[in-house]
Amino acid sequence: MSWVDGVDAGTVPVSDRGLLYGDGVFETMTCRDGAPRFFDLHWQRLALGCERLGFAAPDRGRVLAVLRHAAATQQAAPAVLKLIVTRGSATGRGYAPPAEPQPRRIIERYAWEDDRQAAAAGVLVQFASQSLADSPRLAGLKHLNRLEQVLARAELHGSPAREALMRGSDGRIVCGTASNLFLVRAGALLTPRVDRCGVAGVMRAVVLREAPLQGWSVREAEVMPCDLAGADELFLTNARIGIWPVVALGGWRTDSPGPVTLALQAHLDKLRE
């Protein structure tokens, strides 16, 4: 099911700049009790994305109303909601943004995917050969230019790995195609910076905010593949999956999810957002 500018609709004009140029941003949210979880954080990133691309974000209240409506359909069964905001229709040919863009709001409702097994037992992760190009002005945003992620994700075809970890052009670890990585080392958390490329995930922001409150220090850092050797635990974050323990990545292996990962999972589950 989908809604375009608040109206039940399944199509957009071929002139939409999201289609023509990837000129827009998106968020993928889960629902709880008929409302999108961590909506404030999703909205912050979306609004920042619109600002960086140079157009006004749509009205927050109107978007939230449609999201709540989407969450409530189909007997409010668990769902994943995707919100796309594009710069709207092109007013002519060419890259130049319209002087007065009318951003388009697209909301899609997807059935819930049951990944409890992955959350409990952990997942295999592999390095992607497709790297992420440095693009500081777009770094951290969840914009619609996602070919690098598509190509990296395609590398998993036929592999038991659930996620592909992407590196920058200098080999440093950045993030997964649809997740962020955390390392636990001697009780301290570490996650790669996403200021040159990569996405600043909402669940990553939640962990950065919550971990210190739970007694673990956490910082953003340059992380090279060789740094994995010193990690006691590894986990992935994403707004949909929450936290997935990593049980194998490159030469790094573990038998079972570690205590910090499990404690953080339990803590996040309890958050009323």
Add this chain to the structure above:
Amino acid sequence: MSWVDGVDAGTVPVSDRGLLYGDGVFETMTCRDGAPRFFDLHWQRLALGCERLGFAAPDRGRVLAVLRHAAATQQAAPAVLKLIVTRGSATGRGYAPPAEPQPRRIIERYAWEDDRQAAAAGVLVQFASQSLADSPRLAGLKHLNRLEQVLARAELHGSPAREALMRGSDGRIVCGTASNLFLVRAGALLTPRVDRCGVAGVMRAVVLREAPLQGWSVREAEVMPCDLAGADELFLTNARIGIWPVVALGGWRTDSPGPVTLALQAHLDKLRE
């Protein structure tokens, strides 16, 4: 006017991966005598793009038939035709490409834009502050991830410049937002490489092919802004505009289009492709 998979239609499903991820490629063509000009070169690049993205290009004959139909509408008035080929609709949520994608063909017909003045008198060009990120696997292609070009083009708002010239992260010149640059120096032509980023334009390919036949040597090279000082002539190429003389770029200035530029313009005009 637009056609989707050969049918007169103005919309695409919100599930199209072109919209979701910029997962596709495009070509912008002019028409002459009811057919797209330089179609073989456009098709070569489009097919290469599909191959690099990992899906089969649509049937060439079917695409060409719709392009001819589009060219012939509205009393075959001069038009610009845009062909977009996406990986088609998503079959689920997430970046993973469908195992059996059904690529979608979108053709849009635009009114001709009369740029004879620019072609005759030349244009002002300015450097964009937005740079192009190195992404060798996608370099040269005309894919749908075009945010860098959109941001660079937006910098021209309120400027008399007709094009923004983009540099790589190391400062080298790559290409314009929608054109390629050539330098003429002592009767020899030079154009920046596009093997790390940038688009390998169709009109650039035509000039690379035709210039030697007209007696000018031509080569691809690393071009830094300081190299402009030694240029006798500068011009831009693009399938729609053909050749635009540059009359100013950074500190480089000229009073009028140069003889090589004018001779190449005249030669390209005569090509029956």
